[in-house]
Amino acid sequence: MKKIVCKKITLLNRSLIIINYFIAFLSLTTLQAKAADSIAIIPKPLAMQVHDGHFVLTNSTTVTSTSSDADVKESIQWFINKIATSTGYHLSTKKSKNAISLILNKYADTSLHGEGYTLKVTSSMITITANKPAGLFYGLQTVLQLLPPSIESVTDVQNVKWTMPCVDIKDVPRFGWRGLMLDVSRHFFTKQEVEEYIDQMARYKYNTLHLHLADDQGWRIEIKSLPELTKVGAWRVKRTGRWGTFMAAFAGEPATDGGFYTQEDMKEIIKYAQDRFITILPEIDVPAHSLALIASYPNLSCTQLPYSVNAGGKGYERNDNVLCIGNDSTFSMLDKIFTEIATLFPNPYIHIGGDEAYKGFWDECPKCQKRMADEHLKNVDELQSYFVKRVEKIVESKGKKLIGWDEILEGGLAPNATVMSWRGMSGGIAAAKMNHQVVMTPWDYCYLDLYQGEPSGEPPTYGLCRLSDSYNYEPVPDSIDEKFILGGQGNLWTESVPTFRHAEYMTWPRAIALAEVYWSSRANKNWTNFITRLEKQFPRLDAANVKYSKSMYNVIFEPARIKNSDFGVTLASEVKGLDIYYTFDNTNPDEFSPKFDGKPIQFPVGATYLNAITYRDGKPIGEQINVPKDVLEKRLDEKHHVY
Structure with a gap:
């Protein structure tokens, strides 16, 4: 009887271990997915993996390369100057433990072609590898997009922690x-x-x-x-x-x-x-x-x-x-x-x-x-x-x-x-x-x-x-x-x-x-x-x-003929999920005005303008647009809406 109980307890413990491992795996996967969602690189890289940890850019960070290529040296100096403008840091080109390393492939990776690159960010090192100097430069552009937005400031910014997530990226352009x-x-x-x-x-x-x-x-x-x-x-x-x-x-x-x-x-x-x-x-x-x-x-x-x-x-x-x-x-x-x-x-x-x-x-x-x-x-x-x-x-x-x-x-x-x-x-x-x-x-x-x-x-x-x-x-x-x-x-x-x-x-x-x-x-x-x-x-x-x-946040006005009536107008926006409020009485619409519900709306008798605005999370996000009725009527007869 004791042996049976012990077996049951052992199986239960194993199950709990597996469950805890699975929960941890899901949590890590979720965290990594959230980290990936927080990365906003444009153009989107060919492939990217996000890892735990961050690289911290400091005044002690160095930018190095074993290449003697003049274009590589020019890119390094460009990057150093760019970083200095917003951070006030004056990065060195000497080797250190906290470094950005640019590597020109001795044996070309044919999959990278002339402008592709790989980028590896760990907690202590950033490594960019490319066949040609252009690839290294594009890798540096991606590094900038991994840093906080203030890195693009045209003046020195204080009290910002210049961190970037640990990632592996491979990136190659589609067109030359x-x-x-x-x-x-x-x-x-x-x-x-x-x-x-x-x-x-x-x-x-x-x-x-x-x-x-x-x-x-x-x-x-x-x-x-x-x-x-x-x-x-x-x-x-x-x-x-x-x-x-x-x-x-x-x-x-x-x-x-x-x-x-x-x-x-x-x-x-x-x-x-x-x-x-x-x-x-x-x-x-x-x-x-x-x-x-x-x-x-x-x-x-x-x-x-x-x-x-x-x-x-x-x-x-x-x-x-x-x-x-x-x-x-x-x-x-x-x-x-x-x-x-x-x-x-x-x-x-x-x-x-x-x-x-x-x-x-x-x-x-x-x-x-x-x-x-x-x-x-x-x-x-x-x-x-x-x-x-x-x-x-x-x-x-x-x-x-x-x-x-x-x-x-x-x-x-x-x-x-x-x-x-x-x-x-x-x-x-x-x-x-x-x-x-x-x-x-x-x-x-x-x-x-x-x-x-x-x-x-x-x-x-x-x-x-x-x-x-x-x-x-x-x-x-x-x-x-x-x-x-x-x-x-x-x-x-x-x-x-x-x-x-x-x-x-x-x-x-x-x-x-x-x-x-x-x-x-x-x-x-x-x-x-x-x-x-x-x-x-x-x-x-x-x-x-x-x-x-x-x-992209502004209202799109789409007029259409409605059977047995004048015409109706559908309201939309390029960015989905926005609330649209409108008025016909020449007043400025806000969140207390009528809300567009997806069904075409029609001009009341005597109304000559449709005013509309978009909101997100209770706050205006688009500009208020005021469109005359006669402009919308004219569009009904225009095949391609060329204004």
Whole structure:
């Protein structure tokens, strides 16, 4: 009997041990899951494991590497300077027990390619391993995102414990081309502002800054052999207000608005970007969008009429902003321009634009018609193709490759051209099927100058591209081999972006979403998880004094016809789980106002405005948006809600 009791007690003890072990395992798993949830790295790494413990960054922490590579040393110094700004710590490069170690693989890990890295954080050591210096730099960016948000502060922050969780991370980008385009022609941004933009890009592992350097409204790069380009083409009369409504220059009115980068300025920008593993892609937009060039050298157009640089009006009659293709001086001029551009920019590509050319002047120009006859060209589309192919030869003679907007497909694609597809994805698909390389940047997902929320609550622009549109965008169509897709970029055209602060507002957070599209694996994307991580990025942007949009919290108004009645409106938001309150009586809604319950609401008789706001946990989180009834009625007849 005693033996039986003892056996039962032994079995019970074993069961209790197993149960306690299981409870401990669940607790550890739960804690690790919570720790993983608290980590908000963007772009999301390929793989991550969270462990117990923390690494503490102190004034005694060192940053070391056995590599003598100059780029590695530059990254270490960049990191030391970055840490000093916010922490006040001056880290050493000597070995210590509390260290950050950067290792270039002696025997390359092929799975990391050129920009991937592994990151191991223990309580005493951070180790970043990569095949190339770029990977080590991206690993340092991830280290910064593991530290508290105040690490991004532009001033010394006191009373912060600079800890980060112990993790193992392996991270490799999906695409090699991860870019943003900044239009510095429509509105000029200073060298310092461009460098600030580069810093913001580096935080999210972008590697290409496409600068739109020339358009109708300004020529922005010094060409020493053609001084009129910056003497005349860089300046226009000053106007303030809504773009597209401005009056042209009055007789004798001085052109004081604008600016340009000297070649020394640009060399400094290029070096600043290179130190952050970002390459600058220069764009000189031809044969159209060339009014600043034509204003400087009027003999380059078919009409040869004198013009001033466009101040932001509706444009000149019939868009007389195209170069004369029948004029040999056009090509000799472009040869001079591209000679200096090729010498200045180390990027293997030169972007030649090629978009939105009004071809009517070519139809009427005797020189262009003679060119068509001499070259046996059937129409003006083939004339444009002739232009692009000839410019490609000029670009290639400088040791560069040509890239252009998808209009360069019209009339026949130049033999070695790369296509940047902006009018949807069809141009990119067509180019890829011809075995040409493609950068995907369709406007409805990637144009950062579009409305990002309800237009009634946003600064005026055109079109609509919400944060969710950018995040849910897939750059590789099912019908295309991914090897032809170099990657993609977001484009910030600046007609309606007069200041750098507004450029930031339009860029972020949509460019954060695109950063994950271009870096993270397709299987790793999840909208709900992204929003959770994105919200933890906002304090970092605040610390860095970066302006950004919170339109994702604002109300979305969706009107729809209701049987036997006028129309109803459904209210929603991109971020789920928010409470929406509304009024029709022209008062400001709050948590005591009617709450939207999911059923379409209708305008009472006499009501002309629907005002609405979002709340979370009893507090306002979105902006109050006031939408007129007639605006919502108009949308009922608009297929795609293009405002």
